[in-house]
Amino acid sequence: MANWSAGYVVDVEYTHGFYQELTPSLLGFLALLQGVQTPDLSSSSLTYCELGCGQGFSTNLLAAANPHIQFHATDFNPGHIVGAQTLAQAAALTNVRFYDDSFAEFLTRGDLPDFDFITLHGIYSWISPENRRTIVEFIRRKLKPGGLVYISYNCMPGWVSMLPLRRLLVEHTAARGAQLSPQSRASTFLDMADRFGKLDMRYFANHPKLASRLDKLKNHHPNYIIHEYFNQESNPFYFMDLAEELAEAKLTWVGPANALDSLDEINLTKEQREFLSGIDSVALRQMTRDHMIDQQFRRDIFVKGPVRLAAHQVREKWLDMRFALSARGARIPRELRGMRHAVKLQSGIYDPLIAALGSGPRTLREIVADPALGAIGINRLIQALTILVALGVCHPCLPEPGVLERKLHTDRFNRAVADESRFERKFGYFASPVTGGGLAAERMNQLMWLSLSEKNPDMAGFVGKVLSEAGQRLLKEGKPLQGEAHEAELRQRVADFEQNILGIWTSLGLGAPSPAKSVEQRRLRA
Structure with missing residues (x-):
């Protein structure tokens, strides 16, 4: 493995996922739930940074949906950055820059602005203590007062049973061949887990939840398994320890970056809620809550100098949202x-x-x-x-003013995404100029949208032709369809798209792209 990797997996690409919690409008909503002021999304001078951006798909999508924000993202795997830059160029994005810097190199750059948002998805659990200190210093130097940090990470106590087994499985996988392909490494990892489960190991008996957890892993992409379990560093955190590290960057915890986690009435018993209400320390209260629900992954919002809004200010912000x-x-x-x-x-x-x-x-x-x-x-x-x-x-959603201009950018991005779907299922999201975030979009639906964008009224014929040119067929019950059965399935999927999806997509700004000139003229008249 390359020396520059610092023990991080670099010979396997990360997946092309979109992580909704990175969306500025959603982060603003969740902070407002806690009565905290966040950067004004109607401002034209906002800046956003993602550390450890992986394939950069989330950053590119958000840049398309938020052209008023300047995006910067780094990942020290150059293969990831090449792919991210290629998609940015295909989508004609001018408000995003990608870097293949290590965190230490990124810290010393002199050409970066100060940021309103800094986000890290998962990466903090997989890096060395030295790199974590570098990230904290970067946030301390580069996050604006009032700026927001989103961070997600593996946590305790939910990981307590998996950590020893992870080490055992990784060692057994390595012993069977260091040069195994990603698919083979992931497969060997899962096969060994199955074998251990059948050996009447007392460890499994003492940790009965492991079997279902390992079973769920079988539904994940092999590359995800490699990045989640095969890095040299694996550091699930107690919330109290993470909050203490981030306090060095002057950060204060605001709340969860997940709407479900904010609803304690359905996550905790009455007695648990009453017990937590008697704990004055925020960090100790959260750490106790994590034990109550056996938390294994946290998504958190921190702010540098949070301002608590008065009741009338909160009300007005809600009314305008x-x-x-x-x-x-x-x-x-x-x-x-x-x-x-x-x-x-x-x-x-x-x-x-x-x-x-x-x-x-x-x-x-x-x-x-x-x-x-x-x-x-x-x-x-x-x-x-x-x-x-x-x-x-x-x-x-984002404020309504500017939605036509945002649509110009999301149309180009969505076209670049849909063009990839002509050949393979690579990207699973479109960008919405209305929400400023992503919308799940299956490959077949992307191709139907592409048909509309090319003014082709025969969506079934268009999609069938694309699949035929790629040497592919629709599957049913795992088997490729042929002849009339294939045509009937295509027509059924088109009918479902028209009935259940197209109207929603149109209301979210994903209707058939308008001619650029007429949209620009409407924008100027507005």
């Missing part, structure tokens, strides 16, 4: 399950709220103007919206 659905009302679950309890969505609240949002993005001010919804009360509506966000079917 826009929300949009990413699913048809009939497809939205009417129950949200937490760690301990499930909450059923009351039809008297959610039916009119979902109906109001079903016609397009709405501010909370517009929602409460409806007499039926206004009678529910702003606090209960905020709770309902939070639950819909936790379900993943509702998203906080």
